[in-house]
Amino acid sequence: MISQEKNSGSAADVPITTDRAHPVTLREVAEAAGVSTATVSLVINKKKNARIADETRRRVQEAIRRLGYRPNAMAKNLVSGTSKFIGLVADGVATTPFAGQIIHGAQDEAWKHGYALLIANTEGNVDLEKDAIAMMLEYKVRGILYSTWFHRATEIPATLRESDFVLVNCFSPDSLTSRAVVPDEAQGGKSATEILLRGGHRRIAFINTTTPAPAKDGRLKGYMDALEAEGIAFDPELVLEAYPDQEGGYGATEDLLKLNVSAVYCYNDRMAMGLYDGLREHGLAIPDDIAVVGFDNQEVIAAHLRPPLSTVSLPHYELGAAGVRLLLGLDQADVEGPVKIACPAVERASVAVHSAA
Amino acid sequence: MISQEKNSGSAADVPITTDRAHPVTLREVAEAAGVSTATVSLVINKKKNARIADETRRRVQEAIRRLGYRPNAMAKNLVSGTSKFIGLVADGVATTPFAGQIIHGAQDEAWKHGYALLIANTEGNVDLEKDAIAMMLEYKVRGILYSTWFHRATEIPATLRESDFVLVNCFSPDSLTSRAVVPDEAQGGKSATEILLRGGHRRIAFINTTTPAPAKDGRLKGYMDALEAEGIAFDPELVLEAYPDQEGGYGATEDLLKLNVSAVYCYNDRMAMGLYDGLREHGLAIPDDIAVVGFDNQEVIAAHLRPPLSTVSLPHYELGAAGVRLLLGLDQADVEGPVKIACPAVERASVAVHSAA
Structure with missing residues (x-):
C-alpha cells in the first residue's frame, strides 16, 4: 500500500495515485531522493563496503517507502548470484487433498528462511514433469522438492540431479545419492492397532490394501508389532485384502463378519467409510457391535462419519x-534411508473407551 | 538429460558427467563453441537484428545441447524487460480439494502461453497474503490471479492494484475496475433441480445452507427457475436450511420427512452424505423412497456414496x-459483472431413471 502521510510538500514529492499506469521506477526513486540511480541500487542491494552517508541512505529508503517502489527480485537474485526459489514438483494437487498439505508445510518452512516456492503440478504426466524441472533449473532454484501424493518408491528423473533435491513422500532405492522424507507407516499402523487394544479388543482384524505399496507392508508390520507387544499371537487369517476405497471396504463386509472379531483396523479412511455402510446393512452398531479404526485422517471424511472415525494422521x-x-541443510539426512515422520493417533467415537476387565 | 551421443572427440569437446558439481556456465558453452560469451548470449536471447552467421548459431546451439546448458530465466526476463510469471494467490490449498483444481486449470493454461505460475497459499491469513502479493510484485509477474476456495465477495487488497489482476471464484462489488470469473450458481441449481424433474418428481425439497453466500442465493434461484419452467408453483415451505456439512444434512432429516416429498436437492454433497445416514436410520431407501441430488461433485465423496450421488460439478x-x-486478454471480461462458468450436471444412481407417466 502506498502511504501518503508524509506528502507534506517537499520538493522531492511527486504526484502518486494507486491507479498509476506503470510501476514506480528506480529512476523515480533517485529523482525523489535527489541521488543517482547507482546510489539507489547500492542501497537496495545492501552492498557491504558501499560508502553511503547514513543521511543519504535514509533519504533513499524514505523515497522507496513513500513511492511504493518494488525492487526487482530477479535483478537482486542476479546481483547476489543466488536465487531465492525452492522448486516443488507435486503430482495429484488437483485430485487429492494430500498434495495441498505438502505445499502448505513446504511453503511455511520456505518463507521462514526467505525462500519462495515455485510449484509445479504434474498430475503424474511425465512430459509436464520434465518441463517443470527444466523451468525450475532455468530459474536457478536453490533446490527442488520432488513429491508424490502417495508414499512410494520412485525413479529419480535425470534432470533432477542437476540441482540439490529432496524426495518428499517418496524414496529411491539409491539412498546413498538421494535424501528423502516419508511417513512412518509401521509406527502409524502400530498406533492404529493400539487404539483398539486400549479399547479392550484382543481379536482384531486388519483389512489391508490389494495394491502393493510401502504403506501396505508398513501398516501390516505395525499391526503385527502392536499385537506382539501385547502378547497376542499374529493370526494371518485375520488379515483381509480389498481395493483401497469405499467400494473395497463395503465389499469386504461379508468376509469380515465370518472372522468373529470385535474390532477392525482398515488400511485407510475411505475403506472404513464403505465398511460403515456394510456393517449398518447387517444391523451392526459402531462401536458397540464392532469397533473401527482407519488411517489417513482424511479431510472432509474422517471427522464427519457417523460415528466420527478414530484414525491416524498422515x-x-x-x-x-x-x-x-x-x-537447506537445517536437518540432517539419515544415511540408513529416508527420514521418517510420525503418524499421530486421532481418537474419536468409533472405538468405545473401555476400562480393563 | 545430457546427451553424449556426439562426443566423438572434436577439439571443442569437454569432459562431462551428470554428477558435475556446478551447473554448466555460459563461458563453457562459449569455449566449447569457439565463440565469445557475447555471441552465446545473443543466440540465447534470440536478439533480432543480431548479425550471427547461421553456422556460428548452429555451433552455439549444438554446444548448449551437448553440455546441457540451462539459460538463466531471470536474466532472460531482465533482458526482455518482462517476466514470464503469473502469480496465483490461493486460500485453502491445504484444507479443501477445490483450490488444487483452480491451480491445475490455471497452470495448464499458463504453460500453454509460456508462463510459469508463482503460487502462494495463504490459508486465509492476511499477513501471509500481503507478503505473497509483495513477493509476486518484486518478481514482476505479468499479473496476479486472486482466488478463494469458496465463491464469495471480496475486498481487493490495495497492493493487488499495482499489477494486472483477475479475481477467481470471488468478485468485488467494484466490477468496473476489476475482472472476475465465478461459477454460475443459478444455472447449477437449475441443473440440479432438473435432474429430479427428469426423474418424474414434482414435490421437491431444497435444503439450503444457513451461511450467507452467493451460492446460497444462486442455488435457490436456480431451484425456483427450474420449477417455474415446469409450471410448478414455488412453495417456500419446501425450503429448509442447515449448516453445510455432513452433520447439518443429518440433522435436517426429521424436518425433511415432515414435508412429504419424493425428492430432495441439497446445497452441497457433504450435506447429502449426512442426509444419507439420516434417511437410512429411518429405513428409507435412496432413490426408491426418496431421490437425492447434491452440489459440488466433491472428490472422494460424491462418486463413492451408496448409492453414488447425482450432483452438479463446481x-x-x-x-x-x-x-x-x-x-492475458485472450478472453474478454464482462462489463455487466463477473464472467460466469457453467456447473455441469453429473448423473449417478441417487435418482431413478423415470419414464414419464
Whole structure:
C-alpha cells in the first residue's frame, strides 16, 4: 500500500495515485531522493563496503517507502548470484487433498528462511514433469522438492540431479545419492492397532490394501508389532485384502463378519467409510457391535462419519516442512534411508473407551 | 538429460558427467563453441537484428545441447524487460480439494502461453497474503490471479492494484475496475433441480445452507427457475436450511420427512452424505423412497456414496483456466459483472431413471 502521510510538500514529492499506469521506477526513486540511480541500487542491494552517508541512505529508503517502489527480485537474485526459489514438483494437487498439505508445510518452512516456492503440478504426466524441472533449473532454484501424493518408491528423473533435491513422500532405492522424507507407516499402523487394544479388543482384524505399496507392508508390520507387544499371537487369517476405497471396504463386509472379531483396523479412511455402510446393512452398531479404526485422517471424511472415525494422521504438512529443512541443510539426512515422520493417533467415537476387565 | 551421443572427440569437446558439481556456465558453452560469451548470449536471447552467421548459431546451439546448458530465466526476463510469471494467490490449498483444481486449470493454461505460475497459499491469513502479493510484485509477474476456495465477495487488497489482476471464484462489488470469473450458481441449481424433474418428481425439497453466500442465493434461484419452467408453483415451505456439512444434512432429516416429498436437492454433497445416514436410520431407501441430488461433485465423496450421488460439478479447473485467459486478454471480461462458468450436471444412481407417466 502506498502511504501518503508524509506528502507534506517537499520538493522531492511527486504526484502518486494507486491507479498509476506503470510501476514506480528506480529512476523515480533517485529523482525523489535527489541521488543517482547507482546510489539507489547500492542501497537496495545492501552492498557491504558501499560508502553511503547514513543521511543519504535514509533519504533513499524514505523515497522507496513513500513511492511504493518494488525492487526487482530477479535483478537482486542476479546481483547476489543466488536465487531465492525452492522448486516443488507435486503430482495429484488437483485430485487429492494430500498434495495441498505438502505445499502448505513446504511453503511455511520456505518463507521462514526467505525462500519462495515455485510449484509445479504434474498430475503424474511425465512430459509436464520434465518441463517443470527444466523451468525450475532455468530459474536457478536453490533446490527442488520432488513429491508424490502417495508414499512410494520412485525413479529419480535425470534432470533432477542437476540441482540439490529432496524426495518428499517418496524414496529411491539409491539412498546413498538421494535424501528423502516419508511417513512412518509401521509406527502409524502400530498406533492404529493400539487404539483398539486400549479399547479392550484382543481379536482384531486388519483389512489391508490389494495394491502393493510401502504403506501396505508398513501398516501390516505395525499391526503385527502392536499385537506382539501385547502378547497376542499374529493370526494371518485375520488379515483381509480389498481395493483401497469405499467400494473395497463395503465389499469386504461379508468376509469380515465370518472372522468373529470385535474390532477392525482398515488400511485407510475411505475403506472404513464403505465398511460403515456394510456393517449398518447387517444391523451392526459402531462401536458397540464392532469397533473401527482407519488411517489417513482424511479431510472432509474422517471427522464427519457417523460415528466420527478414530484414525491416524498422515503427516503431509510435516513432510513438506521437513523436506525444506533437509534441502537447506537445517536437518540432517539419515544415511540408513529416508527420514521418517510420525503418524499421530486421532481418537474419536468409533472405538468405545473401555476400562480393563 | 545430457546427451553424449556426439562426443566423438572434436577439439571443442569437454569432459562431462551428470554428477558435475556446478551447473554448466555460459563461458563453457562459449569455449566449447569457439565463440565469445557475447555471441552465446545473443543466440540465447534470440536478439533480432543480431548479425550471427547461421553456422556460428548452429555451433552455439549444438554446444548448449551437448553440455546441457540451462539459460538463466531471470536474466532472460531482465533482458526482455518482462517476466514470464503469473502469480496465483490461493486460500485453502491445504484444507479443501477445490483450490488444487483452480491451480491445475490455471497452470495448464499458463504453460500453454509460456508462463510459469508463482503460487502462494495463504490459508486465509492476511499477513501471509500481503507478503505473497509483495513477493509476486518484486518478481514482476505479468499479473496476479486472486482466488478463494469458496465463491464469495471480496475486498481487493490495495497492493493487488499495482499489477494486472483477475479475481477467481470471488468478485468485488467494484466490477468496473476489476475482472472476475465465478461459477454460475443459478444455472447449477437449475441443473440440479432438473435432474429430479427428469426423474418424474414434482414435490421437491431444497435444503439450503444457513451461511450467507452467493451460492446460497444462486442455488435457490436456480431451484425456483427450474420449477417455474415446469409450471410448478414455488412453495417456500419446501425450503429448509442447515449448516453445510455432513452433520447439518443429518440433522435436517426429521424436518425433511415432515414435508412429504419424493425428492430432495441439497446445497452441497457433504450435506447429502449426512442426509444419507439420516434417511437410512429411518429405513428409507435412496432413490426408491426418496431421490437425492447434491452440489459440488466433491472428490472422494460424491462418486463413492451408496448409492453414488447425482450432483452438479463446481468448475474449479475451468475457473483457473479462464482466469489466465482473462488476465492475458485472450478472453474478454464482462462489463455487466463477473464472467460466469457453467456447473455441469453429473448423473449417478441417487435418482431413478423415470419414464414419464
